[in-house]
Amino acid sequence: MASRSVASTLTITLILCGILAGQTRPQEQVPNPNTQTDPARQNNGIGIGTAAVDPRTYVIGAEDVLFIRVWREADFTAPYIVRPDGKISLPLVGDLQAAGLTPERLADQIEQALAEFINKPDVTVSLQQVNSKKFYITGQVFRPGEFPLIVPTRIFDALSNAGGFRDFANRKKIIIMRGNDRLKFNYNDILKGKNLEQNIFLENGDTIVIP
Numbered sequence: 001m002a003s004r005s006v007a008s009t010l011t012i013t014l015i016l017c018g019i020l021a022g023q024t025r026p027q028e029q030v031p032n033p034n035t036q037t038d039p040a041r042q043n044n045g046i047g048i049g050t051a052a053v054d055p056r057t058y059v060i061g062a063e064d065v066l067f068i069r070v071w072r073e074a075d076f077t078a079p080y081i082v083r084p085d086g087k088i089s090l091p092l093v094g095d096l097q098a099a100g101l102t103p104e105r106l107a108d109q110i111e112q113a114l115a116e117f118i119n120k121p122d123v124t125v126s127l128q129q130v131n132s133k134k135f136y137i138t139g140q141v142f143r144p145g146e147f148p149l150i151v152p153t154r155i156f157d158a159l160s161n162a163g164g165f166r167d168f169a170n171r172k173k174i175i176i177m178r179g180n181d182r183l184k185f186n187y188n189d190i191l192k193g194k195n196l197e198q199n200i201f202l203e204n205g206d207t208i209v210i211p
Helices: 002-024 103-114 155-162 187-191
Strands: 065-070 078-081 087-090 094-097 123-129 134-139 145-148 174-178 181-185 207-210
Touching (some): 065 087, 065 103, 087 103, 094 103, 103 123, 134 155, 155 174, 155 187
Antiparallel strands (some): 065 078, 065 123, 134 145, 174 181, 174 207
16 A cells, blocks of 8 residues: 555655646747748839939939838839839839939929929939840950949959959950940959059949950
């Protein structure tokens, strides 16, 4: 009888220990889908990073992607692609000219247009993606292709986007094709600090050819 009583006592003790352990064990945190951050909602509402441009000087062009934010007005806050005719379309307002304006100037015009429908609209225009201005690199480089011309860029700096020169690249006879013009560029000279005047700023549509 004594042994049976001891066994019963041990059983009850183990059960109580298990219950207490379960009460003190930290609860596993289950993610709440309603509180998770949606990457697509970051960066002003879409997944594309904002292009680093000066809203006071950058000139918007066709096919650029803009993000227009109207404070406390979700119906107007959204990404907008500048159409080939240079315009965008906003609810209620209709078509507005965007190409040829800076983001800051466009924001002013949108505020004026929305003032007929909203009391003191507060508008911010940012550039999400540059598609209207670009340059090209081709020839004996590891990463030829098309590159956005977001900020003023010199030839020497542009070449850093190409992943380096191939073994047989002629770095002394690089050509910049600009319309009907053919501009010469000697990469080795720039490395030596010579003839720096040839390291000009690229223009929209320029093609750098490395023979």
